[in-house]
Amino acid sequence: MKFATVFGTLALAGVAFTVQAKTELLVYTAVEADELAKFKQAIEADNPDLDIKWVRDSTGIITAKLLAEKANPQADVVWGLAATSLKLLADQGYFQAYAPKGVEALDPQYVDKTKPPLWVGQRAWVAALCFNTVEAAKANLPTPTSWHDLAKPEFKGKVVMPNPNSSGTGFLDVSAWMQMWGDTKAWKYMDGLHENIAQYTHSGSKPCKMAAAGEVPVGISFAYRGAQEKSKGAPIDVIAPSEGVGWDLEAFAIVKGTKKLDAAKQLANWSVTRKANEIYNEGYAVVAMPGVAKPVPYYPEGIAAKMIKNDFEWAAKHREAILAEWAKRYDSKSEPKK
Incomplete structure (x- = not known):
């Protein structure tokens, strides 16, 4: 009996040691x-x-x-x-x-x-549009092929985008527009886009999920989430705008x-x-490892060729100033923070 007790104690100690050995x-x-x-x-x-x-x-x-x-x-x-x-x-x-x-x-x-x-x-991770073809047909909306299409009058109230202060996806969009077009043209574009925005979300995935669920025709999001939602049967097209995409x-x-x-x-x-x-x-x-990547189902065709030449140094250096200016201009349409 004594032996069994000692053995049991040792066994328990062994279990405890195994658990403690994990870092x-x-x-x-x-x-x-x-x-x-x-x-x-x-x-x-x-x-x-x-x-x-x-x-x-x-x-x-x-x-x-x-x-x-x-x-x-x-x-x-x-x-x-x-x-x-x-x-x-x-x-x-x-x-x-x-x-x-x-x-x-x-x-x-x-x-x-x-x-x-x-x-x-x-x-x-690469910017993309999630475009609900069913909701678009109901509203008689054309398929957007460029970023500038989203600032056209017919898209008023039909677009959701991530807030760049909380979402990396939102920031890569804003950063890309500024790198492609320069400060003045990029802010002018965002002013026009803002008129059509229904809401800025705090998640990069959420605009695509909303488009997939039919809550809004267009979600500015990223290709992974679009491909995931489309693979589940959502009636969306995943689009890489023609001017180039942030990443x-x-x-x-x-x-x-x-x-x-x-x-x-x-x-x-x-x-x-x-x-x-x-x-x-x-x-x-x-x-990051060359020779590994295989095509991912439902990614926009040729999206890699549309990825802008991204200056991480520039983006990091200007990040805080860009976000402060963005919040001052557009934060009024952001969803409430939890």
Whole structure:
């Protein structure tokens, strides 16, 4: 009986030891919520000593949270956040430089130029329109093929767009318009577009979901969400406007001062593997590792060729001023914050 008790105690101690052997990593992310379980499972399958704890929100919200915590960072890793946000934070000394094992296999344009890099890109998310063909037919709306079509009178009250202060998708749109057309023409365009906007949402996905559900004919969103909604049977066309489309990189970085640096490096190493890039490609057509990406169903044809030459340095440098001016001009149509 004594032996059984001792054995039982040892067994319980063994179970406790196994649980304690896992390192919990607090990871801030803006990756779509419906993908996080898949990523957690894949990461932990290859790194059984890691326990990934996600803190997920839209790009602007996560960026604001990181900035607010600058004096006392809480996250161990920032993962799947816009490169423009990571550049902004990197310039403020937020991250631990680290070259993940195998990073040299990635396309150099998707990796921070600092040696070793402060952040590393994973995949690009690309602007697109979600256009509900059924609702459009009811309203006798033509199919928009360009950004400027959305500012025409027939689209008044028919367009929903993400707020760039809370949504990375919204910011990449505004940034792209300014890079393509210059400040004056871009603000003039946004003034005209604003007349037709029914609402600015705090999520980059929401405009596409609203269009898919028939709540509005046009949602300014991004290609991944459009392809997802169309694959579920939504009566939408996913359109890449003719002038060119904005995009940003989902990227990761290790937070400087983390007490779990070895575990954070493990996650970084996994994040540049071919396996990781293949998972990135399940929903996104452009990934950091050359030769991996296969076409994604329902993405607009030729969308990669329409991606603008994106100046991340410029976007990060001007981000705060652009957002302040945007809010002053257009915030009156934003949905209430939760």
